Amino acid sequence: MKKHLALTLAASLLIPSAASIQAAPKNVVVDSVEFNGMDAPTTIEEMSKAYSNATIDVKYSDGTKKTLPLRYEKLFKSTDTFNMKGKQVPAGTPIDAQGNPIMDNSVPNDPVPFISDAPDSNSLLEPLNGNSGKLHLVSHYEYQTVDHSGSSAYGRVPASMTLTSLQQDKKTGNLTVAGVEKIDFAGTNGLWIPCNGSLSPWNTHLGSEEYEPDARIFEQEIGTDKDSTNVKAFANYYFGKEGMEKANPYWYGFVPEVIVHPNGKAKAVKHYSTGRFSKELMKMMPDSKTAYFGDDGAYTMMLMYVADKAKDLSSGTLYAAKFNQTGTENGGSGDLSWIKLGHATDKEIEKYITDGITFSDIFETSNEPKEGFSEIKTYANKQQVEYLKVKPGMEQAAAFLETRRYAATLGATSEFNKMEGLALNTADKKAYMAISDQSKGMEVNPTDPQDDIRLPKIKSGVTYELDLQASQKDRNGNKINSSYVAASMKGIIIGEDMAKADAYGNTAHPEKVANPDNLSYSDAMGTLFIGEDSGMHTNNYVWAYNTKTKKLSRVLSVPAGAEATGLMAADDRNGFAYIMSNYQHPGDELEGKSITAVDKEKLIETIDKEIGVNKSGDVGYITGLPSFTKAKHDKK
Incomplete structure (x- = not known):
């Protein structure tokens, strides 16, 4: 009897009454969101700045x-200076192999530091273990548009990245800069044109090196004053007196990974086993092994990498896609099959480079069709038709140092044009790919060595959806060790070219995406964000596309002539959400535009006064989003 009573009393203490259940606080969280777009800018004031008046x-x-x-909200301009190792250095200034600012001596007796006007990729890292919730931001500085004299500096000057320490307001989430420092790439022989990038599932920054220098042309120009690849200029700026000894195109065109340690210090490594081509970015899938790449330029490829181990990019297998067209409606569609190129470790490929391998060590060449030689056309060698044969025993070197050329000899499709950003929709197991300009190799070209892609010309571009599947095999029937193999692709967001410019100078429909570039997907919002790199829109925009309702909304406008870059949706950083977004080269190419709606010269003058035409760019973010991790009743 006493035992039964004790159990009854214990149960009454453990099981709450109906009244107490009803009185318990209810966690009210975000169920769904929908963006309400903003109008396109119409005044000089609006056209000359970055702003958002959209709502959610x-x-x-x-x-x-x-x-x-x-x-x-602007965090900083690339021209803003910060204390770096006791010196005030502009954020966008590149450093050489010794860590010193690289100087621009293009105007006699007036040396100034180079300052990139092209901030690009952002990775807003998750709070680091043991770092009390502190946030860090890795940002790219893609290139220098012009030097101090006004001449083009594109590709000649080494590029850079910064690591920014951020302070976060605990009540509002507003971010402010606590410090900025340059990331050292001396251990990787410098950084070549870093374009877009991504945050890995294991909280490291995955960068890029696009428009890889052509090793065939570089070899032809050895011993001459020619430098059409810019490798010589790059090496002289970066290495100084040792420049010509260290100039080598094979160091560039890979994925730099930046690891930020809990003490806030960054280390950069390059992953040579990911292959060498015009890397726009590398986007990892949820398995932390499979990755896809943007391959920017003309006559490029879709490539897939499968690492041997999760969260480790030091070794893996590389594949190239064969596009099998299934339709032309809505931009186009096709099935994808995969050709295995080879397996390698970073150390194996790095050894080829340090041993001094050259293009002619890898390939035999012919100037005309010849038995045993493959006729190909790729981004390399200025998109000229080439006749190549891989030398015996050089298959691995070809696969990872001349990835596109080698894949083309095996029959992979090398006709993609301006393949830019990538994003992942985890819940629906879809990836998204931006084709910024659907033309050239993607059109019908019966005289090209191959004509796999025969899609309609859409200069303002198409955003594609990729269907990710498990249990896929490569062309030879071997299982691909991934559950995220892209099996097909179809257009979902299509630009609209216009026959003539409107009053604002737009040659693509202003209410549709033109020339999609950066992509970022928010799982919490069910929304694909799209940043433009368009000469067809006078002002470039960031758009929000709801993948369920198909609603497209303009959420940010950047200064006229600028490109929207650095796009990253961060769903949860200490309970707050952000859309990172930069802009670069404001005012670029406005002189050649037909603009009648506003005074064009006044517009250019305003941009130059407020920001600097081709002189600076902003690193910033869109704020005002709800919290997707904190309950509503906690946000009083």
Whole structure:
């Protein structure tokens, strides 16, 4: 009897009454969101700045709704100076192999530091273990548009990345800069044109090196004053007196990974086993092994990498896609099959380079069709038709140092044009790919060595959806060790070219995406964000595309002539959400545009006064988003 009573009493203490259940606080969280787009800018004031006056409708799990205003916040300009190792250095200034600012001596007796006007990729890292929730941001500085004299500096000057320490307001989430420092690439022989990038699932930054220098042309120019690849200029700036001894195109065209340690210090490594081509970015899949790449330029390829181990890019297998067209509607569609190129470790490929391998060590060449030689056309060698034969025993070197050329000899499709950003929709197992300009090799070209892609010309571009599948095999029937193999692709967001410019100078429909470049997907918002790199829109935009409702909304406008870059949706950073977004080269190429709606000269003058035409760019973010991790009742 006493035992039964004790159990009854214990149970009454463990099981709450109905009244206590009803009184318990209810965690009300975000159920869904919908963006309400902003109008395109119409005045000089609007056209000359980065801003957002879009809104977001938030529906909560208790059925209540709220409309929140969005705004753009600048963190810093690439011309802003910060204390770096005791010196005030502009954020966008590259450093040489000794860590010193690289100087621009293009104007006699007036040396100034180079300052990139092209901030690009951002990775807003998750708070580091043991770092008390502190946030860090890795940012690219893609190139220098012009030097101090006004001449083109593109590709000649080594590039750079910064690591920014951020302070986060615990109540509002607003970010401010605590410090900026340059990331050292001396251990990788410098950094070549870093374009877009991504945050890995294991919280490291994966960078890029696009428009890889052509080793065939470089070899032809050895011993001459020619430098059409820019490798000589790059090496002289970066290595100084040892420049010509260290000039080698094979060091560039890979994925740099930046690891930020809990103490806030960064280390950069390059992954040579990911292959060498015009890397726009590398996007990892949820298995932390499979990756896809943007391959920017003309006559490029879709490539896939499968690492041997999760969260380790030091060795893996590289594949190239064969496009099998299935339709032309909505931009186009096709099935994908995969050709295995080879397996390698970083150390194996790095050894080829340090041993001094050259293009002619890898390939035999012919100037005309010849038995045993493959006729190919790729981004390399200025998109000229080449007749190549891999030398015996050089298959691995060809696969990882001349990836596109080698893949083309095996029959992979080398006709993609301006393949830019990539994003991942985890829940639906879809990836998204931006084709910024659907033309050239992607059109019908019966005289090219291959004509796999025969799609309609859409200069303003198409964003494609890739269907990711498990249990896939390569062309030879061997299993691909990944559950995220792209099996097909179809257009989902299509630009609209216009026959003539409108009053604002737009040659693509202003209410549709033109020349998609950066892509970032928010799983929490079910939204694909798209940043433009367009000469067809006078002002470039960031768009939000709801993948369920198909609603497209303009959420940010950047200064006229600028490109929207650095796009990254960060769903949760200490309970706050952000859309990172930069812009680069403001005012670029406005002189040649037909603009009648506003005073074009006044517009250029305003941009130059407020920012600097081709002189600076902003690193910033869109704020005003709800929290997707904190309950509503916690946000009083």
